[in-house]
Amino acid sequence: MPTQEDKQAAMSEAMAASASKGALVEKVVFAAVPILFSCVVYLMTSLSSAHNEIIVLKSKIAVVVNAENKAIPPQGTTIDMAQIREVLSDRIDKVDRDAALARAAMTLDREKSMAAIDKSRLEMAADAAAARAAIRHEIILIKAELEKRIVVLEKGFR
Secondary structure, three states: OOOHHHHHHHHHHHHHHHHHHHHHHHHHHHHHHHHHHHHHHHHHHHHHHHHHHHHHHHHHHHHHEOOOOOEOOOHHHHHHHHHHHHHHHHHHHHHHHHHHHHHHHHHHHHHHHHHHHHHHHHHHHHHHHHHHHHHHHHHHHHHHHHHHHHHHHHHHHO
């Protein structure tokens, strides 16, 4: 049986363990509370800063965009912008015309070269046909000459 002294020793050990756990919890709480407080303060200042930036952006948007979300041109530069648009439009039209003329010139050159190729092909075909006709004519003349000689030779053998 445990004696009174054993009971007191066990109780003192339990109290010491409980005290050390309490001390640990106390240290953790005292270390964590300031960190949590600084995190909350940081989040609140960040939220406030973001809110201020949103207000500034909304005010800038109100100056640039109307209720239908269309841009409002500044009054002093509308005439200048119209002139710039007109000049750019003229330049774009000129570039488009130049590009169209260049495409047309390229097409014309290609058509001319194709026509020249077709012409030379036709000339070659005509020359070949003339050569074939000349050969046929010569063959006919040679045949006629051979037939005359054959007739003469046959008369000479009879």
